[in-house]
Amino acid sequence: MAQQTKFISIISLIFISLYLSISLPSVAAAKLDTDWHTYSNYQDIITTNLHLDLRVDFDKKQLVGSVQHQIKRINPKVDQLILDTRDLDVHKTEVYDGTQWSTTQFTLSERDPVRGSKLTITLPSSAKSVKIFYNSRPEASGLQWLKPIQTAGKKHPFMFSQSQAIHARSWIPIQDTPAMRVTYTATVKTDPSIRPIMAAKNDPKWNDEGVYSFEMPQAIPTYLIAIAAGNIHYKKMSKQTAIYSEPEYLESAAYEFSDTQAMIEATEKLYGPYRWTDYDLLILPPSFPFGGMENPRLSFITPTVIAGDKSLVNLIAHELAHSWSGNLVTNATWRDLWINEGFTSYVENRIMEEVFGKKRAIMEQALAIQDLKKEVVDLPEGDTILHVSIEGRDPDDAFSGVPYTKGQMFLMFLEEKFGRQNFDKFLRGYFDKYAFKSIDTDNFLIYLDQHLLSKYPNKVSKEEVNNWIKQPMLPANAPNPTSDAFNQVQKNMDAWLANDLSVDRIPSKSWTVHEWLYFLNNLPKDISLDRLKELDQQFMLTQSTNNEIAHAWLLINIKKNNSAVDARLEDYMVSIGRRKLIVPLYRALLDDSSRHNFVKKVYAKARPGYHPLAQGTIDGLFKKAKSK
Ligand code: BES
Ligand code: ZN
Numbered sequence: 001m002a003q004q005t006k007f008i009s010i011i012s013l014i015f016i017s018l019y020l021s022i023s024l025p026s027v028a029a030a031k032l033d034t035d036w037h038t039y040s041n042y043q044d045i046i047t048t049n050l051h052l053d054l055r056v057d058f059d060k061k062q063l064v065g066s067v068q069h070q071i072k073r074i075n076p077k078v079d080q081l082i083l084d085t086r087d088l089d090v091h092k093t094e095v096y097d098g099t100q101w102s103t104t105q106f107t108l109s110e111r112d113p114v115r116g117s118k119l120t121i122t123l124p125s126s127a128k129s130v131k132i133f134y135n136s137r138p139e140a141s142g143l144q145w146l147k148p149i150q151t152a153g154k155k156h157p158f159m160f161s162q163s164q165a166i167h168a169r170s171w172i173p174i175q176d177t178p179a180m181r182v183t184y185t186a187t188v189k190t191d192p193s194i195r196p197i198m199a200a201k202n203d204p205k206w207n208d209e210g211v212y213s214f215e216m217p218q219a220i221p222t223y224l225i226a227i228a229a230g231n232i233h234y235k236k237m238s239k240q241t242a243i244y245s246e247p248e249y250l251e252s253a254a255y256e257f258s259d260t261q262a263m264i265e266a267t268e269k270l271y272g273p274y275r276w277t278d279y280d281l282l283i284l285p286p287s288f289p290f291g292g293m294e295n296p297r298l299s300f301i302t303p304t305v306i307a308g309d310k311s312l313v314n315l316i317a318h319e320l321a322h323s324w325s326g327n328l329v330t331n332a333t334w335r336d337l338w339i340n341e342g343f344t345s346y347v348e349n350r351i352m353e354e355v356f357g358k359k360r361a362i363m364e365q366a367l368a369i370q371d372l373k374k375e376v377v378d379l380p381e382g383d384t385i386l387h388v389s390i391e392g393r394d395p396d397d398a399f400s401g402v403p404y405t406k407g408q409m410f411l412m413f414l415e416e417k418f419g420r421q422n423f424d425k426f427l428r429g430y431f432d433k434y435a436f437k438s439i440d441t442d443n444f445l446i447y448l449d450q451h452l453l454s455k456y457p458n459k460v461s462k463e464e465v466n467n468w469i470k471q472p473m474l475p476a477n478a479p480n481p482t483s484d485a486f487n488q489v490q491k492n493m494d495a496w497l498a499n500d501l502s503v504d505r506i507p508s509k510s511w512t513v514h515e516w517l518y519f520l521n522n523l524p525k526d527i528s529l530d531r532l533k534e535l536d537q538q539f540m541l542t543q544s545t546n547n548e549i550a551h552a553w554l555l556i557n558i559k560k561n562n563s564a565v566d567a568r569l570e571d572y573m574v575s576i577g578r579r580k581l582i583v584p585l586y587r588a589l590l591d592d593s594s595r596h597n598f599v600k601k602v603y604a605k606a607r608p609g610y611h612p613l614a615q616g617t618i619d620g621l622f623k624k625a626k627s628k
Contacts, residue, residue, distance in 0.1 A: 086116030142167025199295030294322030342407015
């Protein structure tokens with residue numbers, strides 16, 4: 001009997017420990033994971049409000065001025081304010097005791113390749129605010145300075161910031177962590193022929209003095225602080241939306257993005273109020289390294305999506321969606337990026353369904369999932385985990401489609417299991433509960449358990465959730481959307497390949513950009529050059545003005561070593577700086593040693609026009625190719 005009890009207790013111990021090892025955090029909301037990517041002592045003291053006073057100096061490629069931090073002590077004994085910086089020149093630090101400013105000491109530590117240099121400022125107990133006089137350097141990782149020739153108008157220079165993930169510190173000494181939020185005001189001075197703009201409340205009119213004021217009344221994480229300056233004009237589109245851009249893009253952008261107001265209204269209906277007043281778009285020069293960046297009130301957008309037919313506006317749905325997932329509810333550390341991007345990709349697709357219908361939404365899901373499945377094959381296994389480990393690494397180096405599309409698929413899976421109505425209610429509650437807060441993966445899992453898994457029991461197990469979040473690759477039961485439209489395209493492709501359908505009978509007249517992308521992405525690897533030529537003659541693909549189609553087509557031709565498209569390829573790679581569109585082209589060219597001379601020549605011409613981020617990524621590819 002005793003033996004038996006012992007046996008049972010051993011068995012149950014094994015089960016309990018097995019259960020614990022796969023189980024999710026089960027205590028009530030745990031403390032947030034610490035952010036490895038900041039040096040700041042944000043656990044002891046936080047900045048609550050910033051005031052920036054900056055001058056944009058295009059000649060020196062510098063932002064010059066000061067930042068004032070209003071501080072709040074969490075630990076009353078704290079006697080230092082530690083800030084993040086990277087490649088900043090710090091001239092002087094001051095503290096304010098409520099009546100006057102006085103100089104205080106600071107030290108700037110040696111530069112760490114990932115985190116930059118820690119700025120330690122001595123803090124008397126009477127200090128209420130801290131002011132740092134500094135300038136950014138021309139090589140600031142978070143800024144790009146463009147010559148007039150790199151702009152649409154060719155007459156005025158242009159500059160812009162890209163602070164996500166850890167680049168705000170290259171232009172502001174700051175506690176650069178998404179675990180913490182600040183409000184801010186700013187005064188920005190420029191030459192009067194230039195107009196600065198920040199992702200904040202402002203008067204859209206130009207003024208003669210070149211002095212502009214900004215205010216961000218909602219508390220935001222620092223990676224959302226954003227600035228740009230150039231020949232930037234304004235065109236209102238609707239009640240809450242407008243375009244800021246060089247005059248050359250104003251009209252085409254206002255046409256392309258005219259559905260933005262409808263997108264806001266669709267999202268509000270699903271997930272609650274838009275809490276940022278206006279939603280404007282800043283159209284950047286083509287060297288912008290991303291498709292878009294969700295800077296609050298003013299998303300930064302690449303001009304490469306102005307296709308003329310609204311075919312690529314899911315990008316706008318995406319950046320707008322961040323006004324809920326990301327800007328409102330924020331990842332607490334960069335290993336929780338999927339909480340920003342996965343939710344946003346899911347919400348983006350729901351917006352697309354509301355505004356453009358189910359057929360398009362499903363095509364976009366299917367394309368994204370196909371891309372992800374191709375991508376994960378080449379990723380280190382650890383990087384296919386949603387709750388990825390990135391300690392010691394630059395978040396930029398761990399960037400992939402995983403937090404986006406695997407995250408989206410996880411939410412699609414939950415929607416499927418719990419039903420759309422229940423899942424929508426859950427999401428809406430989540431946005432309300434965590435509005436203006438940061439959350440990490442484990443705390444999300446606790447919330448998920450309380451408000452979905454346990455509320456509707458026996459639909460999804462903790463183990464299944466654990467698989468999605470903490471295990472590599474894709475679960476076997478991952479959603480697999482089927483698009484009838486794509487099935488049709490596949491049939492036509494098969495018939496053409498089997499010579500049962502001549503190229504001029506492929507019913508492409510009715511195809512949207514999505515159907516074209518499916519067609520191109522699914523051509524057989526061993527397709528002959530003659531067949532590619534046949535397609536090009538019929539459909540003028542090399543000359544396509546749709547940048548996604550051109551990208552897919554050029555990539556196929558690189559892989560087939562078809563130098564007939566080289567002139568177009570060179571033009572494409574020199575004129576576009578969006579990483580997602582150019583990096584795969586470089587990678588494919590570098591994979592083929594017979595193309596090394598060509599790709600070196602193209603990069604020599606293109607590199608000076610690229611953003612530091614794109615330069616870094618592509619320099620890395622060249623280094624890797626050389627060491628092979
Ligand atoms: N926030 C991202 C861009 C980003 C992510 C910058 C991580 C730095 C670090 C933005 O919202 C984004 O995801 N852009 C995508 C849009 C696409 C998925 C529709 C892009 O730029 O391609
Ligand atoms: Zn995003």
